[in-house]
Amino acid sequence: MRSFGAVSWSPHASPPRSLERPDRAWRGWSQVPRCLQRYSAAVTHGEEHTVSEIRLDSYEAHFAARTRGMAASEIRALFAVANRPEVVSLAGGMPFLSALDLDAVGDLARQVIAEEGSVALQYGGGQGHAPLREQLAHVMDHEGVPAHADELVVTTGGQQALDLTAKLLCNPGDVVLAEGPSYVGALSAFSAYEAEVMHVPMDGDGIAPDVLAERLGRIRASGRRPKFLYTVPNHQNPAGVSLSEGRRQQLAEIAAREDLLIVEDNPYGLLDFKGEMRTALRSLVPERTIYIGTLSKIFSPGIRVGWIAAPGPLREKFVLLKEAADLCQSNLTQLLANRWLSTQDWQGLIEAFRDGHRERSDAMLSELTAEMPEGSTWNIPAGGFFVWLSLPPGMDARELLPKALNARVAYVPGAAFFADGSGGEHMRLSYCYPTPDRIREGVRRLGSVVRTEAELRDAMYGEHH
Numbered sequence: 001m002r003s004f005g006a007v008s009w010s011p012h013a014s015p016p017r018s019l020e021r022p023d024r025a026w027r028g029w030s031q032v033p034r035c036l037q038r039y040s041a042a043v044t045h046g047e048e049h050t051v052s053e054i055r056l057d058s059y060e061a062h063f064a065a066r067t068r069g070m071a072a073s074e075i076r077a078l079f080a081v082a083n084r085p086e087v088v089s090l091a092g093g094m095p096f097l098s099a100l101d102l103d104a105v106g107d108l109a110r111q112v113i114a115e116e117g118s119v120a121l122q123y124g125g126g127q128g129h130a131p132l133r134e135q136l137a138h139v140m141d142h143e144g145v146p147a148h149a150d151e152l153v154v155t156t157g158g159q160q161a162l163d164l165t166a167k168l169l170c171n172p173g174d175v176v177l178a179e180g181p182s183y184v185g186a187l188s189a190f191s192a193y194e195a196e197v198m199h200v201p202m203d204g205d206g207i208a209p210d211v212l213a214e215r216l217g218r219i220r221a222s223g224r225r226p227k228f229l230y231t232v233p234n235h236q237n238p239a240g241v242s243l244s245e246g247r248r249q250q251l252a253e254i255a256a257r258e259d260l261l262i263v264e265d266n267p268y269g270l271l272d273f274k275g276e277m278r279t280a281l282r283s284l285v286p287e288r289t290i291y292i293g294t295l296s297k298i299f300s301p302g303i304r305v306g307w308i309a310a311p312g313p314l315r316e317k318f319v320l321l322k323e324a325a326d327l328c329q330s331n332l333t334q335l336l337a338n339r340w341l342s343t344q345d346w347q348g349l350i351e352a353f354r355d356g357h358r359e360r361s362d363a364m365l366s367e368l369t370a371e372m373p374e375g376s377t378w379n380i381p382a383g384g385f386f387v388w389l390s391l392p393p394g395m396d397a398r399e400l401l402p403k404a405l406n407a408r409v410a411y412v413p414g415a416a417f418f419a420d421g422s423g424g425e426h427m428r429l430s431y432c433y434p435t436p437d438r439i440r441e442g443v444r445r446l447g448s449v450v451r452t453e454a455e456l457r458d459a460m461y462g463e464h465h
């Protein structure tokens with residue numbers, strides 16, 4: 001097994017630049033190389049509507065201050081190009097749905113309208129449909145996470161849960177601690193409320209607790225209050241690693257000792273290739289944990305059903321915030337999800353998803369071994385959707401992207417997953433969606449781009465530059 005790249009994975013890496021170098025703050029789209037911006041704009045709009053013609057300045061005075069840092073994420077910008085049929089996209093995090101029995105879902109949808117139409121097509125309560133919450137508690141129980149239906153609030157996917165969490169907890173300038181790298185949608189949600197993300201480095205065992213403790217001390221010494229730690233402890237997006245059992249205990253101890261809230265985001269916990277389950281932080285420190293679940297990766301992302309499990313006082317505020325955001329979750333999709341979970345073999349579907357992902361992961365790993373030049377490293381995932389690849393020293397994944405797109409393969413540059421714009425030497429490769437054959441083809445194309453770049457560098461600067 002190859003190891004992680006040494007630089008950004010060391011628990012002793014230098015402090016995040018965002019605190020010391022505000023000029024390096026993440027600016028999303030503006031950090032995408034100009035050539036790619038132009039390429040993407042041309043593909044999206046046709047050559048006659050280029051970026052420069054969109055007159056943002058005439059609206060600027062109307063925008064709220066908190067929107068200043070907002071820009072389309074690199075991933076969104078990429079989709080325009082990556083979704084073209086000739087491109088093998090190793091960029092998106094969409095689950096393959098071929099294992100899902102669409103006829104069965106169609107029958108359930110018909111039953112929902114025929115038998116419960118007057119509820120399904122009506123407004124519902126802010127906390128979510130009670131029978132669905134019972135089922136979601138069963139899903140958590142299947143993973144060994146304790147929960148009662150009354151403790152849950154249904155949300156529009158895990159993404160809305162992240163938005164509501166930041167809305168509940170963050171004032172402008174508050175510090176949020178997060179793994180480095182972190183899920184890009186969480187970074188967007190936190191920055192929308194003007195929180196400042198401070199990363200805590202990870203290695204193959206997940207986030208480093210000793211560095212977390214040191215960072216907490218530094219934040220408090222500067223007179224600021226860390227609002228919460230955001231973590232994806234199982235098969236993390238984007239790094240593909242899981243927090244070790246020992247470190248879970250250590251995080252729980254730190255949370256209890258330091259009065260630190262933990263936001264435990266868990267879309268991938270049931271997708272371990274061997275079906276292994278890990279101890280949830282919610283099990284260890286329930287009174288300090290905001291747990292976020294979702295049906296997106298184990299049933300369907302289109303149904304947009306996620307949930308929050310949180311202690312009473314937080315839960316009451318979440319219900320108020322949910323009502324202020326959209327009154328209530330769609331009853332139609334809640335009732336459909338409820339029927340799915342109460343009548344179908346959803347555990348069997350999860351096993352089919354796991355098997356499919358393991359096959360895809362194997363295809364990616366064997367091709368990476370065959371194709372990638374000396375100096376590249378990557379993790380071996382035990383579940384989830386992602387491989388985190390480190391390029392040979394000196395290469396930058398964002399600079400390489402236009403060349404990769406020309407070679408008809410897409411990935412997400414690592415810098416998208418750091419609030420401070422670091423991580424340039426990494427890229428996230430997703431194996432969740434394309435077929436194994438397409439994955440192999442995509443990695444062959446990527447390997448050729450990276451090898452050509454490595455040869456060019458050797459020719460220009462010598463082999464030991």
Ligand SMILES: Cc1ncc(COP(=O)(O)O)c(C=O)c1O
Nearest residue numbers: 093157158159183237294296306
């Ligand atoms: C770590 C993580 N959290 C949350 C989400 C949001 O998922 P959804 O809103 O579909 O539940 C994703 C989606 O990729 C994710 O990877």
